[in-house]
Amino acid sequence: MSAYSYASLDQEYQIRLLKLEPGEAADPIQCSLVPISLLNAIDYESLSYCWGDPAATNTISCHDGRQYGTLGIAAHLHAALVGLRHKDKPRTLWIDAICINQHDMAEKAIQIGLMSRIYSQAMRVVVWLDEAGADISNLDRFIDKALELTPDSTFDNDVIKTTSETLLSSAMELEKEGKLSWRHINWTRLHNLLARHWFERKWVIQEVAFARDAVVMCGGLELSWPKIADLTFRVSQYQVIGSGSRTPTVSLAESQDRVDRIYNAMVMLMIKTFMGQATVLDCVLASKKFKCTSPHDHVYALLSLANAESAASIKVDYTSKIQDVFTDFAISCLISDRSLAVLSIPSSGACRPFHLIAAGDAASSDQPPLPDPLPGLPSWVPDLTALSAEALASYSILPRQFFAGGYTPPSVTVHPCRTRLTLHKSILIDTVGPLAPWLAGPEAVALSTDSKDDAPFDGMDETESSNLRKGMAWVQKCLSLAGIADLSAASVQEGRDFCRTLMCDLTGMRDRLKDDVVDAFRRQTELSLKVVERKIGASWSVYEDAGLAKYAAQFQSSLIQAGYRRFCVPRNAEEGDRVVVFSGAEVLHVIRERKDEKGVFELIGEAYVHGLMDEEVLKLEGVEKVDVVLV
Numbered sequence: 001m002s003a004y005s006y007a008s009l010d011q012e013y014q015i016r017l018l019k020l021e022p023g024e025a026a027d028p029i030q031c032s033l034v035p036i037s038l039l040n041a042i043d044y045e046s047l048s049y050c051w052g053d054p055a056a057t058n059t060i061s062c063h064d065g066r067q068y069g070t071l072g073i074a075a076h077l078h079a080a081l082v083g084l085r086h087k088d089k090p091r092t093l094w095i096d097a098i099c100i101n102q103h104d105m106a107e108k109a110i111q112i113g114l115m116s117r118i119y120s121q122a123m124r125v126v127v128w129l130d131e132a133g134a135d136i137s138n139l140d141r142f143i144d145k146a147l148e149l150t151p152d153s154t155f156d157n158d159v160i161k162t163t164s165e166t167l168l169s170s171a172m173e174l175e176k177e178g179k180l181s182w183r184h185i186n187w188t189r190l191h192n193l194l195a196r197h198w199f200e201r202k203w204v205i206q207e208v209a210f211a212r213d214a215v216v217m218c219g220g221l222e223l224s225w226p227k228i229a230d231l232t233f234r235v236s237q238y239q240v241i242g243s244g245s246r247t248p249t250v251s252l253a254e255s256q257d258r259v260d261r262i263y264n265a266m267v268m269l270m271i272k273t274f275m276g277q278a279t280v281l282d283c284v285l286a287s288k289k290f291k292c293t294s295p296h297d298h299v300y301a302l303l304s305l306a307n308a309e310s311a312a313s314i315k316v317d318y319t320s321k322i323q324d325v326f327t328d329f330a331i332s333c334l335i336s337d338r339s340l341a342v343l344s345i346p347s348s349g350a351c352r353p354f355h356l357i358a359a360g361d362a363a364s365s366d367q368p369p370l371p372d373p374l375p376g377l378p379s380w381v382p383d384l385t386a387l388s389a390e391a392l393a394s395y396s397i398l399p400r401q402f403f404a405g406g407y408t409p410p411s412v413t414v415h416p417c418r419t420r421l422t423l424h425k426s427i428l429i430d431t432v433g434p435l436a437p438w439l440a441g442p443e444a445v446a447l448s449t450d451s452k453d454d455a456p457f458d459g460m461d462e463t464e465s466s467n468l469r470k471g472m473a474w475v476q477k478c479l480s481l482a483g484i485a486d487l488s489a490a491s492v493q494e495g496r497d498f499c500r501t502l503m504c505d506l507t508g509m510r511d512r513l514k515d516d517v518v519d520a521f522r523r524q525t526e527l528s529l530k531v532v533e534r535k536i537g538a539s540w541s542v543y544e545d546a547g548l549a550k551y552a553a554q555f556q557s558s559l560i561q562a563g564y565r566r567f568c569v570p571r572n573a574e575e576g577d578r579v580v581v582f583s584g585a586e587v588l589h590v591i592r593e594r595k596d597e598k599g600v601f602e603l604i605g606e607a608y609v610h611g612l613m614d615e616e617v618l619k620l621e622g623v624e625k626v627d628v629v630l631v
Contacts, residue, residue, distance in 0.1 A: 004062045004069030006033075006101040013038040015111065015118060016099040020081060020091045029060040029081050033099065038117050044092040046122040047084075048207040048214075050130075050197045051097060051293065052076030062098075073097060080128040083217070093126075094118055096203075109316040116304040119210035127198065127208070127225060129218035134192035136219045142189055143227050149182060150234045155273075157509045164238045182240060190231070193218065194261035202290040202301045205283075209272040209305060229272075232265035260289045271305055274397050279310040281333045281342055282395045288387035295322045298384035299329050310337055323376045330381040331414055334421070337396070340410045340585040344391035344606040345382035378419045379602035380630045392606050393586045398510055402586040402613045410584030419631060425583035426628040427617055430609075432577040432590060436478050436567035457531060472532045475525060478502060478567045488526050495522045497610050501568050504608040570605030577604055580628060581617045588612060591628065600629045 009016070014037055021030040036042050051074050058078035062071045073081075077097055084091060100111045119125060151163050171181035196218065198204055208214050214225035234240065267286050271278070278286075283302040292301060296318055303311045313332045317325075333342035374383045394400045411424035456465040475487075482498050484490050490498070499518045507513060530536045569577075569590050577592045578601070588609055591601040617623065 001061065001068060001070050004071045005067065006104070007035070007064060007066060009035060009107060009110075011037060013114065013117070015094065015114060017042070017044050018093045018095055018098050020085050020093060022086050022088055022090060024087060025082060029058075029078065029085070031060060031062050031081075031098075033062060033064045035064075038114065038121060042092075043123055044094055046119050046125045046207065046211075047080065047093050047095045047128060048125050048198070048204050049080055049128040050076060050201055052197075071098065076130070083128070084126065094122065105318045108318060112300060112316050113304075115206060116210050119207055120212065122211070124213040124215060125207055125211035125225075127204075127214060127216040129193075129196045129198050129216060133196060133219070134188075136189050136193050136221065139189045139193060140221055140223055143223065143231055146185070146190075146231055147227060147234075149185075150231070150240060151238060153230060153233050153237065157511055160237050160509065167238055167240070185240075187235075191258050191261070193223075193228070194232070194258070194265060199261050199264050200289065200291050202287055202292040202297055205268050205271055205287060205290065206301065206305055208268055209275055229265055229269040232262050233269045236262055236266040264289055275305050276307055277397055278306055279333070279337050279339075279396045280306040280314065280329065281310075281337060281339075282306070282397060284329075284384060285345070285387070285391060285395065294318065295385050296320070296325050299325055312336065323374065323381075326374075326377060326384055327381050327418055329384070331418070334410075334412050334414065338409045339393075339396070340405070340412075340423075340582055341391065341393040341396070342382065343380060343582070343585070343589060343603060344393035344587060345387065378421070378631055379604075380421050392504055392506065392608060394510060400586060401506065401510065401512055403615050404588050404613050404617070405581050405583050405585035406615050406618050408584055410582065421630045423582045423628045423630065425625045427581040427623050427625055428578050428628075429581055429588075429612070429617055429623075430579040432569055432573050432575055432579065434481060435569070435573060435575065436481055437474060438571040457534075468528065469532055472525075472529050475502070475529070481567060487522065487529065492519075495519075498522075499525070501608065501610045504568065505610070505613070568608040568610075570607065573604050573607075579607060579609065581612075582628070583625075591630070594631070597631075600631055603630050 014035055016033045016035050019032045019034055021032075023030065053076075054074060056075035057072045058075055059070045059072055060078065060081070062069055074097065077095070084093070096111075101107050151167070154160060154163075167182065171183045174181040175183070193216075208225055208229075211225070216223040216225050216228060267289075271283060271286060274282075280299065280302060283305050284298065287302065292298060299314060300316050300318075303314060303316070310332070313336050314328055320328075330342050333339060374385060377383060392402065394402075413422040413424070415421070454466075454469075456462050457468065460468065479485075479487055479498065482501070484494065484498060487495060487498070496515065496518050499521050500513055503513060503518075503521065505513050507517065527536065569579075573590050574592070577590050580589050580591055582589060588607040590604040590607050592604055594600045594602060
């Protein structure tokens, strides 16, 4: 039998549906492809799955009334068809890899534009996960019980904060009485489900966002996707898993992977909630931990989820160079969104994913090599293949927190060459001086080996002790740069200013820090320094201190982001770089003058300078406003 040849789709809103013929598990897969119009009401299900290894393929038989032929499909999709096939009746499905001619780029671009209708008009979306994998037995019952025990979801940050504090306080009281609390819940089976690759695939975001109903099929179970999403949203909001959990410990890398997968599932629900309101940039930032096969899809997979004005100027074209796609995206953010927030994404080469390196490891030992920066990008165009840190600039759907460049819209000109950007009415305010180390980078190895006393602290293993020693050595470097010899001897205001700078004055929920949080963070830091100096025992823990425990989650999220910076400037900043206020920008930025072209700069990234984040520079008399050209 010859290979199947696709007939063209000639009508607007026309798609193909796959009719999966009935059969037993061992029978060959037989199907037909039927062209239909989305303008007509037709019952079908849409499949959401991972494409898997393209080299592992199986063959199915296909016909469309004109011809019989064979189609090669990925082994994982073949397994899904076998599992979904009814024994006694056909099943009608829409499956992207089969229903779209993947070799026709023009058709592919048109069909991607119809994705929102395809998934929203389906009776339901069936999520097919790997059958192989770690144990998820009885996970359906576990999810139902966990939803009963956890507070309802909310978007009210004050309620989230109060509820989180109450949850942690009640757990500590129960444990003092020798009773079990929610911190003893074993979340392993939920983690086992989330470990499937589907939860890191960028295209699946819209597939479940548009679904009227969605079911997850895995390991012989049918699980409600809305329940899974709601549970991960709750545990993320209230830090149920991270706040001193008593469940079995895992390696640092596995722990971070678990956090990432919970974050991804939570983001799917967040994007569905704000679908049509958020900008394309909002969606890009929220989905930074997701992956895709084609780098074009870091933009294209999100267009249907954003508001129409934000997405209108970006055209789907898989024949375009990826540099052009990312440049189109950046220009759209600047012009259509009328915002400089895209400049807060770390610039090309500055946003490579970091790898934690334990004390004693060489930077080049067992660590995977960092991928090369995408060549040919202007410094102001982000490399979307390598996003990592949260930006200080706000999501458009949330209240803006900083106003360094004032409240007026930015004044921007994109040059015809599309590689140069002029930001009008800018103010050059300072020069970067001595820098703190980058806590998450290879140079931080030396921080944990400076001490001659490298014995583990009481109650801590070698890795935990090394991480604490490294973190506090980094804090000491930052204190030195701030001119503070002893944090415990600093005034209240001096201590607050330092801690706000260290945390960039933002909570993990994107609010400005309140004094009680800042004061608690200072106390935690002082106690941690005493542990390192062996003035108190390491048995002390922020999770066991009633006065600090309620702030633990905020400390954790803020410090994770601090680890991406050199105190308050981007991690690739250098002495002599300039600090600038762009008119209309939320935050400050660091730029570097080109050696071969005077007056022309490269963007290094965003910056936080305490006392200059709320229009203070614009209120100074006599400041010179200039045009800054970025390349």
